[in-house]
Amino acid sequence: MMKRIYAKVILGTLFCVLTMISSCADAARYDADAPEILYFGRWEEDEGVRRCGRGATYIRAGFTGGTLRAALEGGAIRWHVSIDGGTPRRFYTTGRETVLAENVPSGKHQVLLVRETEGQAGISTFRGFYLDDGESLLPGEGAKSRRLEFVGDSISAGSANMGRYTGKNFYEVENGDMAYGPQLARMLGADYSVVAKSGEGVCHNYAGGWPDDGVHTADSYQWTFYHKEKSPDNAKWDAERFPVDAVMILVGTNDFSDNQRKPGEEFEAGYERLLNVVREMNPEAEIICLEPLPASCGAMTRGRIENLVARRIESGDDRLHFIPMGKGNEALSGEDFTDNTHPTAKGAEKLALYLKDKVAAILDARGTEEEAA
16 A cells, blocks of 8 residues: 555656656746845755745746746745736645746846745745746846844734634735735835744743743744744754844734733743844844734733833843834724734734834934944
């Protein structure tokens, strides 16, 4: 029985490989190392291959018209593609190449390829682009002058922002690129990276026990990909590969999700550990701490984060900030959520608009200081 199963797997794999070879026989192939391809967010480099294990990672490249295909693998992971800034088309990756565009007019074009699904869904592998014979890849649109990174839980991952979660449609109603972070980055003309995991907290994960010794945000932030378990084998992320001007932290909702117990000193210790890790990896970046959503997390949570930030500023970290979203200045109201916790895409846009000028002022102040120096 096992021999039969292995034979089917081998034949299936061989069929996929032969199909890809046949379909690309008359194509111009550019592997993932091609200098025309630009990568944004956390990517692992290998010879001719790039891998990502985070949501809202993306690729830009230019190409000349005809058909554009991508060798993009990773099951149950949704991406979207946009040609020349047009309406994004969403798709799930398969074991074979994905057609990104067909019958594109001759001339120069730009492609934007974005992963929507968060890291816990697995690894995406990108091996390159195929174009019609005689067509060519062109340089992608250059990087923006600013880069922002967004750290958090399901709210930052875009969970349930495209509709209500019913128990069986988790990834179908998630679009990480429409969470508040990427929307805010686009408003500010910035590139971005998202490090977010649904259900994660700084000391207590959703449905976790007490004490909770699982993977928390300070652990996950250090890794290139998301991993379910702590291990020295988890690849460490080198922040210099995608240096950012600011790291925005929106976390804490899951820490207070257990109605039987609300953390106090454990939360502060976990949050401070996260700040230590983020600062160590980004010594020159602004760190902007946001009050957790929704406001039902309570004034005590806001106070703990605000006081912690104030103490660290007094100790010399002058690139640390806190932005409240309560105290009568709530960023969102009931209709902005698909449930009691997760903002809709429109709600995320409203949150981004609330933060836009506040974050711009922090970034502009930094720019002024650097010019004066």
